[in-house]
Amino acid sequence: MHADLVALVQQIAKEKELPLEEVLGAMCDGIRLAYEKQFMRDAGRHQRRRMRPRIVAILDLDARVLKLALEKTVVETPHNPHTEISLEEARKVHPDANIGDKVRVDLPLSEFTRSAMQLARQAMMERIRKVEQRRVYEAFKDKVGTIVTAQVLRKDSYGNLYLSLGKGEALLPRREQVPTENLQKGEQVKVYVYEVREPTGSTEPIVRVSRTHKELLRKLLELHVPEIAKGEVEIKGLVRDPGYRSKVAVAAKDPSIDPVGACIGPQGKRINAIMQELRNERVDIIAWSEDEVEFLIHSLSPARPSVVIMNFDERTATVVVSEDQLSLAIGRQGRNVSLAARLTGWRIDIRTPERLGRLIVPETQSETAIPQPPPQAVAVDEPRVEEAKEGVTSPPLTGAMTVSVPAQAPALAPASEPSEVSGVNESAPSEEQGR
Structure with a gap:
């Protein structure tokens, strides 16, 4: 047979990293279907199955010859030609x-x-796809829940990205892409593997990956922070607004370890490396606390609340901040307070003393006496979200409680706050407001 066909078989085997025998087997399957279509068109489906021919390929690489043959059984009286x-x-x-x-x-x-x-060619390529997918499935079926490095190959008309995993491809659906990113062909990115499907022969990759999944940030923290990888520092809660901002609550099992400082790293190197992987998504590292009041105050970092009024029955909190802290507390498009609400599981309203409209009630006053904000008051209400902070138990309190926050109360655990590193420059509230 023509040497070009031999070259084609060798090329496919090399490109797909498959044994020659596998490619020849796929070719024989395709030729058999072509044979049935052309020479057995009058036979029904059941007859074709019963009379199915056996086609074999003989490859001589030295002579660069490829032969196809029908294998038949010698009988006295043939009934199936x-x-x-x-x-x-x-x-x-x-x-x-x-x-x-x-x-x-x-x-x-x-x-x-x-x-x-x-038809033979289509059938051949379909079988090769199945072989490839099976190989990718075996390689990645145990990698669900991990991060891998992939290279951007192409984008389809729906905005989905196809990524190279080395010996296979992955699909980064449009809904799993960060809205602020514009990944280009050839770029390398870390992605989170959230699904590996059973091979079906479909042209779509069976490995599905994400850039927006919150577990991507968790895995990056485990990768860059040894204390988290070793279990010395625990991630108590994590929420993301992909591409814009994230908040991570951490706690140390050993009191001698500073969990926030461990995540930030010397001169902010660890957290900066993580933010670079996320294309400059701002990451706030928050000190988790069993005290829900303290944790809620930390969650609003870098803002410094003056007073917090908490209703433990309804899990709502009114946070009073000074005028210069308002933009930091709310954040651009409400992102800071939104993430704080999701992290803590509380619905949070941000107020300034002027907008509150009256004096804060004493701590001893009942819940029904909590002053209601006037109609013109600006509030940022965020719904409770299922992915609220993990493992926090509400204290056995009922009604409302008013807490006055000391002026120097830290929003982050370390004494030296690397506010730029955690994602916000406290000295520039106007910049946060304009993000």
Whole structure:
């Protein structure tokens, strides 16, 4: 057979990193379908299955020859010309043939029509896809829940990205892409593997990855912070607004370890490396506390609340901040207070003393006496979210409680607050407001 076909088989085997035998087997499957379409078109489906021919490929790399043949059984009276051959006909090809022997009869490709060969090619490539997908499945089925490095290959008309994993491809659906990112062909990115599907032969990759999943940030923290990887520092809660901002609540099992400082790293190197992986998404590292009041105050970092009024029955909190802290507390498009609400599981209203409209009630006053904000008051209400902070138990309190926050109360655990590193420059509230 023509040397070009030999070269094609070798090329496919090399590109797909498959054994030659696998490619030849796929070719034989395709040729068999083409044979059935062209020479067995009058037979029904059940007849085709019962009379299915066996096609074999013989490859001689030295001579650069590839031959296809029909394998038939020698019988006295053939009933199926596609799988059986008479002794007389068999001995024309193989003089030593006997009844019951298997003989091979040459099958020239020149006998096939163009449409039959097109079908053969489609069937061949489908089988090769299944082999590839099976290999990728075996390699990645145990990597669900991990991060991998991938290279951008192309984008389809729906905005989905196809990524190279080395020996296979992954799909980064549009809904799993960060809105602020514009990944280009050839770029390398870390992605979170959230699904590996069973192979079906479909043209779509079976590995599905994400850049927006909150677990991507968790895995990056484990990768860059040894104390988290070793279990010395625990991530108590994590929320993301992908591409814009995230908040992570951490606690140390050993009181001698500073959990926030461990995550930030010397000169902010650890957290900066994580933010670079997330294309400059701002990451706030928050000191978790069993005290819900303290934790809520920390969650609003870098803002410094003056007074917090908490209703433990309804899990709502009114936070009073000075005018210069308002933009920091709310954040651009309400992101800071939104993430704080999701992290703590509390609905948070931000107020300034002027907008509160009246004096804060004493701590001893009942819940029903909590002053209601006037109609013109600006509030940022965020719904409770299921992914609220993990493992926090409400204290056995009822009604409302008013807490006055000391002026120097820290929003982050370390004494030296790297506010730029955690994602916000406290000295520039106008910048936060304009983000």
